[in-house]
Amino acid sequence: MIFRRYGTAYQSVDVNFDSLALNEIAFRRNREESIPADDLDTDYETLATHELVAEAEGDVQDETEAALLEQLEAKLDELHRALGEGEILVVENEQGHDWPKTKQKTSNVIVEGENRLHFQYGVAPPLRITIRRRRS
Numbered sequence: 001m002i003f004r005r006y007g008t009a010y011q012s013v014d015v016n017f018d019s020l021a022l023n024e025i026a027f028r029r030n031r032e033e034s035i036p037a038d039d040l041d042t043d044y045e046t047l048a049t050h051e052l053v054a055e056a057e058g059d060v061q062d063e064t065e066a067a068l069l070e071q072l073e074a075k076l077d078e079l080h081r082a083l084g085e086g087e088i089l090v091v092e093n094e095q096g097h098d099w100p101k102t103k104q105k106t107s108n109v110i111v112e113g114e115n116r117l118h119f120q121y122g123v124a125p126p127l128r129i130t131i132r133r134r135r136s
Contacts, residue, residue, distance in 0.1 A: 001032070001033060001088050001089070002014075002015070002027070002076075002088070002089045002090075002091065003033075003035065003040075003088055003089065003091070004027050004029075005037060005091075005094070006029065008036065008037050009034045009035060009036050009037055010034065010036075010037060010090065011031065011033075011034050012029070012031070012032045012034070013027035013028060013029055013030060013091070014027065014030050015027060015073055016028040017069040017070075017072065017073050018069070019066040019068075019069055019102075020062070023099075024065065024069060024101070024102045025069070025072070025100050025102065025123070025127065027091060040090070044088070044132040044133060045132060046131070046132050047087070047131045047132060047133055048130065048131045049128060049129070049131075050079060050128070050129045050130075051126035051128055052072055052075045052123075052126055052127040052128075052129060053072075053124075053126045054068050054069075054071035054075065054122070054123055055068065055071075055120070055121065055122045056068035056071065056120075056121045057120040058119055059116060059117070059118060060119075061117075061119050064119040065104070065121050068102060068121040068123065069102070072123060076089075076127070076129065079129060079131065083131065084133070086133050086134045087131055087133045088131075088132050088133075089129050089131060090129065090132055091127070091128070091129060092128040092129065093125070093127060093128050098128075100123050100124065100125055100126060100127045102121055102122070102123060103123070104119060104120070105119075105120040105121075105122075106118070106119055106120075
């Protein structure tokens with residue numbers, strides 16, 4: 001399960017990566033589970049921290065950004081599938097402080113004598129995810 005902090009509690013969330021949204025890298029509360037922030041800090045130990053990044057490039061802007069988000073989601077899914085008994089994923093980035101965003105770089109290339117746009121996308125800062133386990 002994936003959790004993100006909302007106020008004084010960590011709420012369970014679903015991935016909501018969308019290249020057409022204003023905030024492309026987002027999570028949506030599913031309200032399945034909630035852990036008070038103080039309890040998470042005392043009852044769970046941090047096993048590992050992962051900084052997830054992705055890159056994509058192509059000739060169509062939306063397709064390139066969508067490919068980047070698919071890569072990022074695949075990395076997050078891989079972490080989720082590898083969780084052991086009693087382990088959870090926690091999104092450590094804070095909205096408005098260090099929230100990851102897609103970054104675009106556009107360049108002109110000449111293809112068969114015509115000017116074309118070429119798009120490169122990356123994520124900065126990285127999406128920070130910790131793996132935590134309930135203390136014994």
